[in-house]
Amino acid sequence: MSNGTNVDNFENYIFENPFKGEPSNLYDAMNYIMQLGGKRMRPKLLLLSYRACGGNSFDNANRLALAIETFHNFSLVHDDIMDNAPIRRGKKTVHEVYDVPTAVLAGDNLFIKCFDLILNSQIHNTELLKEFTKMASLVCDGQQMDMNLPNQKQILEDDYLKMIELKTAVLPACALKIGAMAANASEQVADSFYQFGLNLGMAFQLQDDYLDSFGSEAQIGKQEGGDIIENKKTILYIHAEKNLRGEQLEEFKTWYNEPIRDQNMKVERVRHLFRTALSDVYLTEMKEAYEGKALEALQDCQLDETNRNAFLELFNALKQRVS
Amino acid sequence: MSNGTNVDNFENYIFENPFKGEPSNLYDAMNYIMQLGGKRMRPKLLLLSYRACGGNSFDNANRLALAIETFHNFSLVHDDIMDNAPIRRGKKTVHEVYDVPTAVLAGDNLFIKCFDLILNSQIHNTELLKEFTKMASLVCDGQQMDMNLPNQKQILEDDYLKMIELKTAVLPACALKIGAMAANASEQVADSFYQFGLNLGMAFQLQDDYLDSFGSEAQIGKQEGGDIIENKKTILYIHAEKNLRGEQLEEFKTWYNEPIRDQNMKVERVRHLFRTALSDVYLTEMKEAYEGKALEALQDCQLDETNRNAFLELFNALKQRVS
Numbered sequence: 001m002s003n004g005t006n007v008d009n010f011e012n013y014i015f016e017n018p019f020k021g022e023p024s025n026l027y028d029a030m031n032y033i034m035q036l037g038g039k040r041m042r043p044k045l046l047l048l049s050y051r052a053c054g055g056n057s058f059d060n061a062n063r064l065a066l067a068i069e070t071f072h073n074f075s076l077v078h079d080d081i082m083d084n085a086p087i088r089r090g091k092k093t094v095h096e097v098y099d100v101p102t103a104v105l106a107g108d109n110l111f112i113k114c115f116d117l118i119l120n121s122q123i124h125n126t127e128l129l130k131e132f133t134k135m136a137s138l139v140c141d142g143q144q145m146d147m148n149l150p151n152q153k154q155i156l157e158d159d160y161l162k163m164i165e166l167k168t169a170v171l172p173a174c175a176l177k178i179g180a181m182a183a184n185a186s187e188q189v190a191d192s193f194y195q196f197g198l199n200l201g202m203a204f205q206l207q208d209d210y211l212d213s214f215g216s217e218a219q220i221g222k223q224e225g226g227d228i229i230e231n232k233k234t235i236l237y238i239h240a241e242k243n244l245r246g247e248q249l250e251e252f253k254t255w256y257n258e259p260i261r262d263q264n265m266k267v268e269r270v271r272h273l274f275r276t277a278l279s280d281v282y283l284t285e286m287k288e289a290y291e292g293k294a295l296e297a298l299q300d301c302q303l304d305e306t307n308r309n310a311f312l313e314l315f316n317a318l319k320q321r322v323s
Numbered sequence: 324m325s326n327g328t329n330v331d332n333f334e335n336y337i338f339e340n341p342f343k344g345e346p347s348n349l350y351d352a353m354n355y356i357m358q359l360g361g362k363r364m365r366p367k368l369l370l371l372s373y374r375a376c377g378g379n380s381f382d383n384a385n386r387l388a389l390a391i392e393t394f395h396n397f398s399l400v401h402d403d404i405m406d407n408a409p410i411r412r413g414k415k416t417v418h419e420v421y422d423v424p425t426a427v428l429a430g431d432n433l434f435i436k437c438f439d440l441i442l443n444s445q446i447h448n449t450e451l452l453k454e455f456t457k458m459a460s461l462v463c464d465g466q467q468m469d470m471n472l473p474n475q476k477q478i479l480e481d482d483y484l485k486m487i488e489l490k491t492a493v494l495p496a497c498a499l500k501i502g503a504m505a506a507n508a509s510e511q512v513a514d515s516f517y518q519f520g521l522n523l524g525m526a527f528q529l530q531d532d533y534l535d536s537f538g539s540e541a542q543i544g545k546q547e548g549g550d551i552i553e554n555k556k557t558i559l560y561i562h563a564e565k566n567l568r569g570e571q572l573e574e575f576k577t578w579y580n581e582p583i584r585d586q587n588m589k590v591e592r593v594r595h596l597f598r599t600a601l602s603d604v605y606l607t608e609m610k611e612a613y614e615g616k617a618l619e620a621l622q623d624c625q626l627d628e629t630n631r632n633a634f635l636e637l638f639n640a641l642k643q644r645v646s
Binding site for chain 2: 021023078081082100101104105107108109111112113115116119124126129133134137141143144145147
């Protein structure tokens with residue numbers, strides 16, 4: 001990668017630019033989550049669209065990319081508090097290492113630092129800030145929708161899709177759009193990047209749902225069937241509940257409504273019922289439809305061959321991922 | 324008040340401009356805290372400095388003022404979670420009415436809406452946004468310092484003063500500076516407003532500390548001596564511990580270190596010991612020194628008579644307040 005961009009090695013940029021300040025326990029907590037790893041997909045998307053649209057000030061683009069990754073980490077810290085999650089990426093979550101109050105504040109301050117980074121990037125403007133702010137609010141809405149789901153008597157497929165759109169897909173969409181905006185792309189190109197990211201994000205989350213229910217422990221690096229064990233109402237659940245009949249529907253409901261001792265048996269039987277209802281096929285077709293829409297949007301991004309290939313490479317890696 | 328400003332009735336503006344969105348429980352939680360009342364001192368300060376510096380677009384200034392009040396409410400929601408506080412302004416706190424996860428998100432989204440409001444104010448610019456962002460991060464630092472205090476073996480007066488500066492005083496300072504910046508005041512005038520607000524904020528917090536320990540329940544509308552009962556290490560504690568000697572110091576330490584059954588007796592005796600050490604006098608002199616510095620800074624704000632009188636009226640009201 002030329003031009004001083006960190007597309008392929010954004011990890012280094014994060015470690016070279018820790019957040020600095022006092023009190024040290026607050027900043028340690030912020031840097032702890034930032035340095036916990038991950039695919040760094042979102043900042044990479046921003047840098048790719050920035051480069052594709054002719055941007056050449058990668059010092060500034062790196063700050064925007066770090067803002068996007070910082071926002072993602074802010075949401076992880078607060079989500080983990082809300083979900084009472086002890087583990088993130090195989091390590092203790094921030095509120096476990098420190099405490100809940102420090103984790104609340106570390107999240108708050110990470111979010112503040114996003115604006116600091118954007119405002120110190122010479123390539124920002126009001127429209128870009130509005131785009132970022134709109135995205136941030138939508139992600140909050142999505143997280144609240146997700147928290148509300150278990151209390152809803154019936155969950156419609158559209159509700160679920162809206163929730164994953166807000167909670168997961170608007171962030172990569174915004175990352176791509178901001179990269180394009182920062183490189184002064186036309187509104188049409190910036191919007192096409194947004195659509196590419198939105199549909200890619202939807203496909204990504206559906207693949208996540210698939211792997212969580214059907215992937216092996218070796219593949220996904222965590223307990224198999226976690227969503228099934230936790231009674232999460234994903235697209236697989238919504239589809240199966242709607243399409244199973246008679247004894248199979250009764251069995252399905254029993255697994256989700258009764259206390260279960262043998263969780264392995266539950267995972268095995270629910271997987272079987274998902275397959276019986278063709279819910280796995282349904283999810284896969286839906287995912288492929290989003291992938292198709294993503295590729296369509298990519299056509300409108302006015303890419304030269306080098307950049308189109310870079311995006312297709314990333315697209316295929318995400319499509320074929322098994323973890 | 325002319326010119327469409329809401330200086331004296333900002334309360335109405337808040338009720339006329341609730342946050343709107345879905346899911347409704349998230350936005351209900353956000354509006355619940357916003358509509359819980361309070362002095363609305365911070366937005367009022369912003370509008371006063373904006374007017375004093377010749378600003379005349381009060382539609383836009385009101386958005387900035389609402390951003391400042393929204394930031395204050397964001398910090399209250401998260402602080403109440405961290406402090407596990409059940410009551411705020413005589414009503415249940417957000418996490419009590421809703422739940423902790425919703426309160427975390429409501430705080431997050433309130434903070435996001437600050438930027439939304441600023442960005443939709445036609446009188447913002449990059450420097451103003453940077454000022455707001457810097458303030459926000461300092462308030463976080465101050466809250467973490469406050470949370471760290473109980474774990475510190477010895478608390479220096481300077482640590483305590485730095486903590487209240489960050490946690491309490493930078494917000495009114497920033498409100499005044501942003502009002503001036505939005506009205507295109509000179510950097511010197513904007514900085515003088517900042518110093519006025521910072522010193523006013525320090526005096527305000529010291530008066531708060533005084534009232535909390537010495538005010539009657541009728542005055543302060545809550546249990547007398549709350550800080551004493553909760554063993555809070557305010558400036559009174561720090562001064563008394565440093566200046567008491569012999570048996571009096573022993574008695575003082577006993578009240579703070581041993582389990583206490585008779586809290587009324589504790590409040591009475593600790594008040595007596597504060598007075599013996601002249602800690603109340605010390606606090607009052609310190610407060611008056613900050614008030615003096617605030618008035619000095621006000622001299623440099625280039626105010627005409629009308630505006631000087633408006634600020635002095637507010638200053639005297641704050642100075643003489645007993646609640």
